[in-house]
Amino acid sequence: MPAADGSRRSVPVPAVSQLYPPVNGISLRRAVEITGPFITLGDLFHGLPGKNEAVVARAPYPGEQSVLNARWLEQAVRAHGIEWRPNSSLAQVVVTRPGETVPLSVIEEALKAPLVALGAPERMTIELTSSRTPLSVAPGAEFRIRVSGETYDPQTRRFSAVLEVPAGAPDARRVQVSGRFSDTRDIPVLARRLGRGHVIRIEDIDFVSMKVETLPSGVITDVSDLLGKEPRNVVREGEPVRRSELLRPEVVRRNAVVTMELSMPGLNVTAKGRALESGADGDVIRVMNLASRQVVNATVVDPSRVIVAPPSSAAAAPARSPDADRASDPAVDPSRVDSGP
Known part of the structure; x- marks a missing residue:
C-alpha cells in the first residue's frame, strides 16, 4: 500500500497472537514496525472499515521506538469517525522504526569542513564530548548530515554545532554537539620489526596518523631522519621511533x-x-x-x-x-x- 510520504511499503497481516481481541470487528496490533516517517491507522489496527491511510502521528526516529497507550489510541480512531474502544486500559501498541547508526567517523568528517572554514587546522582529530544521542537513518539510506550554528575557540580548541540527519528530510533529527580537536600529523614508523645491523630503507617505512600533543619527546617526524639509519636494538613496527633508538650504520x-x-x-x-x-x-x-x-x-x-x-x-x-x-x-x-x- 502507498505510504503517507509517497513511497510504498508492505504491512503484513499479523498473526492472531499479535492482535488484541477484536472490538466491533476491529483488532488492535500489539506491535508494528514502521519504515516511513508517519504512522497511519492501518499501521495500528486490523479490520478497519476504510481510512487505513489516515495519518495519526509521526513515526519514531530511525532506530527508536514509541509506545501508544489505550487512551491515545481511542482518541486517534474516534477523531476519524470510527467507533472503537480498547478492551483493556492496559492495551498499547509498540511502534518500532528500524535504523542504521551513523558512524562516528562520518560525523567527524562532516564537522571538519565547517571548522576549517572558521580557522581550525586542516589536519585534526575530533573528539565529541557532549552528545550521547545516537544519530540514525533508515536502513540503506545515505548518511546525509547538515552542519549549522558551528562555533570554534582557537584557544581552548573546543567547538559546538547543530547536526541535522538526514539533511533536508521532513523528519530529520537535529542534535546539538560539542567537543574538542587536536592537531594530527602523519608520523613515519617501521612497517616491520627491525633490529641491529639492518639499514632502514624506504620499503621499511609506513605512516600512522597521531595527535601532535601526544607525541613522546624525541620522536622522529621526518622520514629522511629514518632513511639510512640502523636500529640500536629491536624496534617494533607501527610505533613512533625516537632518535635515541637509531644509529648511523657502521x-x-x-x-x-x-x-x-x-x-x-x-x-x-x-x-x-x-x-x-x-x-x-x-x-x-x-x-x-x-x-x-x-x-x-x-x-x-x-x-x-x-x-x-x-x-x-x-x-x-x-x-x-x-x-x-x-x-x-x-x-x-x-x-x-x-x-x-
Whole structure:
C-alpha cells in the first residue's frame, strides 16, 4: 500500500497472537514496525472499515521506538469517525522504526569542513564530548548530515554545532554537539620489526596518523631522519621511533684492517692499519698503524679506507664521542697514542 510520504511499503497481516481481541470487528496490533516517517491507522489496527491511510502521528526516529497507550489510541480512531474502544486500559501498541547508526567517523568528517572554514587546522582529530544521542537513518539510506550554528575557540580548541540527519528530510533529527580537536600529523614508523645491523630503507617505512600533543619527546617526524639509519636494538613496527633508538650504520667495524691514507702537498702516503673502534661514514676513529704501532685519528671513507689528517690539523681535531656500543679497545696502551701519522 502507498505510504503517507509517497513511497510504498508492505504491512503484513499479523498473526492472531499479535492482535488484541477484536472490538466491533476491529483488532488492535500489539506491535508494528514502521519504515516511513508517519504512522497511519492501518499501521495500528486490523479490520478497519476504510481510512487505513489516515495519518495519526509521526513515526519514531530511525532506530527508536514509541509506545501508544489505550487512551491515545481511542482518541486517534474516534477523531476519524470510527467507533472503537480498547478492551483493556492496559492495551498499547509498540511502534518500532528500524535504523542504521551513523558512524562516528562520518560525523567527524562532516564537522571538519565547517571548522576549517572558521580557522581550525586542516589536519585534526575530533573528539565529541557532549552528545550521547545516537544519530540514525533508515536502513540503506545515505548518511546525509547538515552542519549549522558551528562555533570554534582557537584557544581552548573546543567547538559546538547543530547536526541535522538526514539533511533536508521532513523528519530529520537535529542534535546539538560539542567537543574538542587536536592537531594530527602523519608520523613515519617501521612497517616491520627491525633490529641491529639492518639499514632502514624506504620499503621499511609506513605512516600512522597521531595527535601532535601526544607525541613522546624525541620522536622522529621526518622520514629522511629514518632513511639510512640502523636500529640500536629491536624496534617494533607501527610505533613512533625516537632518535635515541637509531644509529648511523657502521661502515668500518672494530678490528677491521683498513688502508690509511695521508695526503700533503707533494706527498701521498698509504699504510695498513687496524681500526680500534667501529665508525660510520664521516666518523673520526682511532686506527693503529700495523708497521709503526702508532695510533692516529682517521676519518672513515668506506669499509676499507680511512683518511689520516696531516699532523698540523690532526692535533687540533676534536676527539670523537663514539656511541656507547662502539667503545675503544682497552688493550691499547694510551702512552703509545700519537697524533701524527
